[in-house]
Amino acid sequence: MQTLHVRGLEKSYGQLPVLRGVDFEVERGTIFALLGSNGAGKTTVIKILSTLLKPDAGSVCVNGFDLAGQGKLVRESISLTGQFAAVDEILTGRENLVLVARLRHLENARGVATDLLERFLLVKDADRRVGTYSGGMRRRLDIAMSLIGDPPVIFLDEPTTGLDPHSRTEVWNSVKSLAREGTTVLLTTQYLDEAEHLADRIAILHEGRIIANGTLAELKLLLPPAQVEYIQKQPTLEEVFLAIIGNHGDSVAAAGSDPTTVRQS
Amino acid sequence: MSTHFVGDTTVLLCRSMRHITRSLDTIITVTIMPIALMLLFVYVLGGAIDVGSAQYVNYLLPGILLITIVMGISYTAFRLFTDVNSGMFERLQSMPISRPSVLWAQVLASVVSNLLSLVLVMLVALLIGFRSSAGIWDWLAVVAILILFTVATTWIAVIAGLSARTVDGVGALAYPFLFLLFISSAFVPTDTMPAVVRAFADNQPVTSIINTIRDLLAQQSTGADVWIALAWCVGILVVAYTLATAAYRRKRG
Structure with a gap:
């Protein structure tokens, strides 16, 4: 369908x-x-x-x-x-979510907002004005607002x-x-x-x-059909960045432990 | 008009009121210029202006109140412009809400914030000697005319907020109004002006509105001015509302 x-x-x-x-x-x-x-x-x-x-x-x-x-x-x-x-910069993160929930005519606007704040890791900053948020936080709030209803x-x-x-x-x-x-x-x-x-x-x-x-x-x-070539895979800057930040142990460990991987080109 | 019009307008009005109460400095910015003008005219220029037997501050106040509204509606245009530019406007348009609510919430917020500013300006006027013996009905009539003028000019601000391309464009909104106010009976009686200027001053909208408010506060007969003032306000309201809703339809494609 x-x-x-x-x-x-x-x-x-x-x-x-x-x-x-x-x-x-x-x-x-x-x-x-x-x-x-x-x-x-x-x-x-x-x-x-x-x-x-x-x-x-x-x-x-x-x-x-x-x-x-x-x-x-x-x-x-x-x-x-x-x-x-x-997002509305003058309102807080929570108020932005409640606003959209009310405009979508949901019964429990506050509850919906609280759930989404948890899901998008915004609980700590929920009652700060969005004007003070970082780009990533704004985008998360933005997507959270889109999921309401x-x-x-x-x-x-x-x-x-x-x-x-x-x-x-x-x-x-x-x-x-x-x-x-x-x-x-x-x-x-x-x-x-x-x-x-x-x-x-x-x-x-x-x-x-x-x-x-x-x-x-x-x-x-x-x-055209792929040819198999052996190349040495250097860690990308992104992998290095994530390794240093330390939040993505899995993918970094995979990239780090096996310096040669097969890549199709 | 959809079933959600009242509910959606209320939700959006609460949002705009939060904007206003969280930036109280905008109310101060809006009132500073009219208050400064009032002080300038009362204490510096007013002594040399002959307005007959009335206290000059009593003569001046109606014009100052209209200047306050003109400054206030510029902020409405600015808030709408910010929504359009931040994407908030598109978000609202892509949601299942009553579409006229988006504009009506701005207009109602404009009325509320302008009433707050007007009270502030009025308090300063009382401090520097403004007095009126007008009764409750006269005051209510004054408030009604001020609200009507606010609603009518806010729709002009909506056109500006929807169609301006830059913040400076939005800011320019106040200038034509200030021009009308200076060439009117706001600061000086029109009868000392040269014939051509006087003809313009006597027959443009703000003079009749100012004269009506002044007469109501001084408990004098308003004569035909009140009907001319109402006709201007309603006329501006109808034209501005029509153009604003057309601009709104264009904007959302």
């Missing part, structure tokens, strides 16, 4: 065509990555799907509701985490841009656990490793069209 169904989506800004017929589908409970360089139109797709922008042509079905006539029902089904953390579909627009590796891993883990619980996730990214790590299917958006769409394995088949 497809939760997201996009056909022939077109959008121009004035004379400039941004989307020139975009088609894709996303199955329920899967993570779908829209991969593309800056300006490829990823954010435009997300904005159209979250009813912030009207398409020039094409049809979109979200969770069984038609974007054109059932905007309110679409908004009931989705939640958007935009490219920049959309358990929407069946979540849009994440470049969720880890500007985050340090530690916070990025945290975001990845929460996205994975969302999909495990049955949430459908559409995320955009310009980081290839992010798509590789998270996504069940990957689509490449280029010059307003989807030029490739499939699982990682399928996309790899598009290239």
